Amino acid sequence: MSDLSRLRGDFPILSREVNGYPLVYLDSAATTQKPVQVLAAMDDFYRRHYANVHRGAYTLAEEATQLYEDARARVAAFIHAASPGEVVFTRGTTSAINTVAYGWGLHRLRPGDRVLLTTMEHHANVVPWQLVARHTGAELVYLPMDAGYQVDITALGGVLDERVKVVGITGMSNVLGTLPPVAEVAAAARQVGAITVVDAAQMAPHLPIDVQALGADFLAFSAHKMLGPTGIGALWGRPDRLESMEPAEGGGEMIRDVDLHTSTWADVPQKFEAGTPPIAEAIGFGAAVDYLSAIGMQEVRSHGDALAAYALARLAEVPGLTVYGPPGAAKRGAVISFTLADIHPHDLATILDQQGVAIRAGHHCARPLHRALNLTATARASFYVYNTRDDADRLITALGEARRLFGVP
Amino acid sequence: MSLDDLYREVILDHYRNPRRRGSLEHPDAHAEGQNPLCGDEISLDVALDGDRVADVRILGRGCSISQASASMMAEAVAGKTLAEIADLTHRFKAMMEIEEGEAGIDEGRPGAALGDLEALRGVRRFPVRIKCADLPWATLAEALSGLPASGAAG
Numbered sequence: 001m002s003d004l005s006r007l008r009g010d011f012p013i014l015s016r017e018v019n020g021y022p023l024v025y026l027d028s029a030a031t032t033q034k035p036v037q038v039l040a041a042m043d044d045f046y047r048r049h050y051a052n053v054h055r056g057a058y059t060l061a062e063e064a065t066q067l068y069e070d071a072r073a074r075v076a077a078f079i080h081a082a083s084p085g086e087v088v089f090t091r092g093t094t095s096a097i098n099t100v101a102y103g104w105g106l107h108r109l110r111p112g113d114r115v116l117l118t119t120m121e122h123h124a125n126v127v128p129w130q131l132v133a134r135h136t137g138a139e140l141v142y143l144p145m146d147a148g149y150q151v152d153i154t155a156l157g158g159v160l161d162e163r164v165k166v167v168g169i170t171g172m173s174n175v176l177g178t179l180p181p182v183a184e185v186a187a188a189a190r191q192v193g194a195i196t197v198v199d200a201a202q203m204a205p206h207l208p209i210d211v212q213a214l215g216a217d218f219l220a221f222s223a224h225k226m227l228g229p230t231g232i233g234a235l236w237g238r239p240d241r242l243e244s245m246e247p248a249e250g251g252g253e254m255i256r257d258v259d260l261h262t263s264t265w266a267d268v269p270q271k272f273e274a275g276t277p278p279i280a281e282a283i284g285f286g287a288a289v290d291y292l293s294a295i296g297m298q299e300v301r302s303h304g305d306a307l308a309a310y311a312l313a314r315l316a317e318v319p320g321l322t323v324y325g326p327p328g329a330a331k332r333g334a335v336i337s338f339t340l341a342d343i344h345p346h347d348l349a350t351i352l353d354q355q356g357v358a359i360r361a362g363h364h365c366a367r368p369l370h371r372a373l374n375l376t377a378t379a380r381a382s383f384y385v386y387n388t389r390d391d392a393d394r395l396i397t398a399l400g401e402a403r404r405l406f407g408v409p
Numbered sequence: 410m411s412l413d414d415l416y417r418e419v420i421l422d423h424y425r426n427p428r429r430r431g432s433l434e435h436p437d438a439h440a441e442g443q444n445p446l447c448g449d450e451i452s453l454d455v456a457l458d459g460d461r462v463a464d465v466r467i468l469g470r471g472c473s474i475s476q477a478s479a480s481m482m483a484e485a486v487a488g489k490t491l492a493e494i495a496d497l498t499h500r501f502k503a504m505m506e507i508e509e510g511e512a513g514i515d516e517g518r519p520g521a522a523l524g525d526l527e528a529l530r531g532v533r534r535f536p537v538r539i540k541c542a543d544l545p546w547a548t549l550a551e552a553l554s555g556l557p558a559s560g561a562a563g
Contacts, residue, residue, distance in 0.1 A: 342425070344472035346447050347416070350535060354412050362447055376448045376470060405416045406473075 004295065004303050005388050010035035014386060021356025024394045029174050029202060029335045029382030030360050031224045034288075038227055041287035042280045053279055054253060054270070068279050071286030072269070075234050078289040079219065080210040086242065088269040089282055092233035093201040094124040096220030097168075099235055099272055100197050101128035102248035105166060111137030115166045116159060116194070118143045118151045118180065119372050120173045123365040125199040129168060138165070145372060149173075149326045151180040156188055164194045171203025171219075175364045175380065176325035177308070177332035179207070186215040195241065201225055205384065206304050206333045208297035217241050223281065227385075228288030232281035235272070242268040249274040292385075300385055304334035307383045311336055311392040318399055320408050324373060334383035337364070340399060341408040345379040348402055355398040414531040416473065423525065424473035429483035431466040438556055442548030444540055449475040451548045457556070460491050467545065474529070474538050479545035481525045491553065498546055501526055505542060506533050 008014050011033045016023055025033060045067060051060035053068045073084040081087055090096040105115070115129045119142050126140075133140055141159050146152040151169070160167070167189040172179050182203075186196040195217040203209065204221035211219055218241065222233040237245070247254055247265060251274035256264040265271040292300060309329035315321055320341035326332045340348060345361035352359050360380045363370045370376060381395055402408075436454035443450050449471030456464040465487050467479045482501075486494050500523055503511035532542045 346449075346472040346538075346541070347474070350415070350538060351412055376450075401412070405412055406421060 004299070004385050007035070007295070008386050008388075010037065010291075011386050012036065018356045018358070019354050021394075024357045024391045026381040026383065026387065026391060026395060027358050027360045028205075028384035028387075029225070029364075029380065031230070032205065032227050032384055033386065034229070034284075035227055035291055037291050038229065038284045038287045042229065042284040045280050045283045050280075052276055064279060067283050067286075068277070071282045074286040074289050074293075076236070078209075078293060079204070079236055080212055081236055082212060082239075085267075085269055086211075086236055086239055088235040088237065088242070088272040089277055089285075090220075090233045090235050090272075091231055091278070092222040092224070093199060093220045094128075094233075096218075096233055096235035097124055097197065097199065098128045099248045100218050100220075100237075100245070101132045103245040103272070104195070104241070105129065105132040105138070106135055106248075107246050109133070109136035109138040109165055112163060113138040114164045115140050115168065116143060116164045116189075117141075117168045118170065119145050120151065120176060120178060120180075120366065120369045121168060121170055122174050122199060122201065123367070124201070125168045125170060125197070126368065129166070142368075143169075145369075149176045149178050149324065150331075151178070151185075153181060153184065156185070160188055160192055160194070162192050164189070164192055167194050167196045169196065169198060171198050171200040171209075172206060172333045172335070173325075173366075173369075174202050174335060175337050175366050175369055175378065177335040177337075178326055179203075179332060183213070183215050186217075190215065202333060202335065205292075205300075207301055211236050223285035223288055226288055227291055229278075229281045229284040231278045232285050234285075239268070242272075245272075247271050247274065251275045253277070295385060303385060304383060305329045307387055307389070307392065308332060308334040308336065310389050311381065311383065311395070314392055314396045318396065318403075320403070321399070324375075324378060334387075335380065336382070337378040337380045339375070339378055340402060341406065343402055343406045343408065345377040347406075348379045348399075351402040351405060352395070352398045355394070355401060357395055357398045359395070415535060417528045417531070419525050419528040420473060420477040423477035423480035427467070427476060427480040429464075429466055429480070429487065430468065432468055433464060433466050436466075438552040440548045440552035442544050442551065444471070444475070444544050447472065447541070449541055449544055451475070451479055451545050453479075453545070453548050453552050455549075455552055462486050462489055462491070462494065465549075469545075471544075472538075472541050474532055474541040475544045478526075478529055478542045481529070482545045482549065485524060485526060486549065491556070494549075494553070497523070498550065501529075501546060502543070504530055504533070505539055507539065507543060 049063040051064040053065045076084040076087040144152045189196045197218040198216045200221040205226035219236040224230040254274040323338045349361035433454035437457040438455040451469040454466045502508040
C-alpha cells in the first residue's frame with residue numbers, strides 16, 4: 001500500500017494523547033485535521049496582508065483580493081473547472097446546495113415538477129429541496145438502494161421522466177462509502193432536461209474530480225473535510241447555469257448598482273457572494289487543495305482504497321461485527337459504518353474514546369438511509385491521508401475491549 | 410475512571426433485560442423524550458392511584474446508559490408518591506451533578522434510596538453521556554408536570 005505516513009508530521013494534533021493513548025483520529029468524514037501549511041497560510045494572511053476584498057484602492061486591499069482570487073483559481077483547478085469564475089465560495093456544502101435550491105429551484109420549479117434524490121443522501125441534499133418544494137409545490141421522489149448498498153440505477157427508467165427538473169445525488173455516501181455512478185445519472189438527467197446537483201462533500205476529499213467530464217450542472221463541497229478550515233466551501237456550476245441563476249442572498253459585494261427600489265447584480269461569481277466573505281478561510285482552502293494536489297488525488301484515492309481494504313479485512317475478523325456498505329474496497333471510499341453485536345454505537349464511541357480512538361456514532365445526518373437499513377444509529381470509522389494501518393489495528397484492539405466490557409462472545 | 414466503572418454489570422443487566430417495559434392502555438400521564446444528538450428515545454406511561462404512581466411502563470431504544478437509566482428509574486418510582494419521586498429525582502440529579510446539593514441529602518428520608526441507580530454514578534465522569542442518563546428522568550418530569558400539584562418536575 002502507498003505510504004503517506006511521512007505526512008503525519010504536518011498534522012500537529014496527531015502527536016497528542018487522548019485519555020492516555022496516542023490519538024487515533026477516525027472521524028475525517030465529519031471533518032479532517034489540518035496540516036501546518038494550511039494554518040500558516042491563514043496566519044500569514046492575518047499577520048501580513050489582512051484587509052477586505054474587492055474594495056479599497058490601497059496595497060493591502062489589493063493583496064487580500066489577490067490572495068482570495070488566487071485561492072478561487074486553485075480550487076477551480078483542483079476540480080478541473082474551465083475557469084475560476086465557475087467557482088462560487090460558500091460557507092460549505094450545505095450553503096452551496098441551498099444556493100442552488102433557492103437560486104435555481106425556487107424560481108423554476110412548478111407544482112407537479114419533481115426533484116429526484118437518492119435514499120442515501122446526507123440531510124444537506126434533502127432538506128433544502130424539501131423547503132423549496134414547500135414553496136413551489138414540487139415533489140420529492142427517490143432512487144432506492146439495491147442489496148449491494150449501491151444506488152439502484154435500474155430503477156432510473158421508472159422515475160426519471162420530463163417531470164423531473166432536478167436530480168440530486170451524492171458523489172460518495174458519508175455513511176456507506178458507496179460511490180454512485182454520478183456521470184451515468186447526470187447523462188440520463190440531461191436526456192430529460194433535468195439539472196444534476198452533486199453533493200461532493202465526501203467525493204472531493206477522496207477522488208480526483210473533473211467537472212468537465214462529469215457532466216453535472218452543479219457540484220458542492222466543503223473545505224473542512226479536505227484539510228481546509230471550517231466556514232468555507234465551494235459551489236461549482238456550469239457557466240450558463242450560474243448566469244441564469246438568481247442570487248439566494250442579497251447585500252454588499254454582490255451588486256452592480258443599487259437604487260432605492262431595484263438593484264442589478266454583479267457578474268458571476270460575485271453575484272452569489274453577498275457580504276464580506278470568509279477571506280482567511282478561502283486562503284486556507286487554497287492551501288489545502290495545494291497540499292492535496294502535491295500528494296496527487298490518484299495517490300490519495302489509492303491510499304484510501306488500500307486502508308479501506310485493510311480495515312475491512314481486519315473488521316471481518318471481529319465476531320459479531322456487521323459492516324454496512326459495498327463489499328470490497330474498490331467499489332467504495334474509506335468510510336466504514338458498522339455495528340457490533342448489541343452494543344449501541346454511542347457506547348462503542350465512548351469505549352473507543354477511552355482508548356484514544358475517535359469515531360463517530362449516530363445517524364451521520366442520514367436518517368432516511370438509516371431507516372432504510374432499519375437502524376437508528378451506526379458507528380463509523382473514516383480514514384484519510386494521515387491514517388495508517390496502525391490506526392486500523394488500534395481500532396480493532398479497542399473493539400476487543402468493547403466486546404470484553406459487554407461480554408460479547 | 411475506568412470503563413469497568415462505567416459499564417457496571419448491573420447497567421448491562423438493565424440494558425439487556427429492561428424492567429417494566431411496555432405501555433399502558435389508559436395512562437394518567439404520558440410523555441416522549443428524545444435526544445436528537447444521538448437518537449435515544451423514551452416513551453413513558455404512568456398510572457396513578459391518588460398521589461401515588463401505581464404503575465409505570467417504558468418503551469425506548471438507545472444506548473445502554475439511557476435504557477438502563479430508564480429501567481432502573483421505572484423500578485425505583487413504581488409505588489412511590491409524587492413527593493417521594495420529586496425527592497428521588499433530586500437525589501439522582503444531584504448524584505449526576507446536574508443539580509447542586511448531593512452532600513446535603515438526608516439519607517433517612519423516605520424515597521431516599523437510589524438502589525441500582527447508584528451504578529450510574531460513573532456516568533458523570535463522561536459529560537457527553539450525562540444527557541443519556543438524564544433522558545428518562547426528564548421524560549418522567551414532563552409526564553408528571555401536567556398533573557395537579559405533582560412537584561416532580563425536574
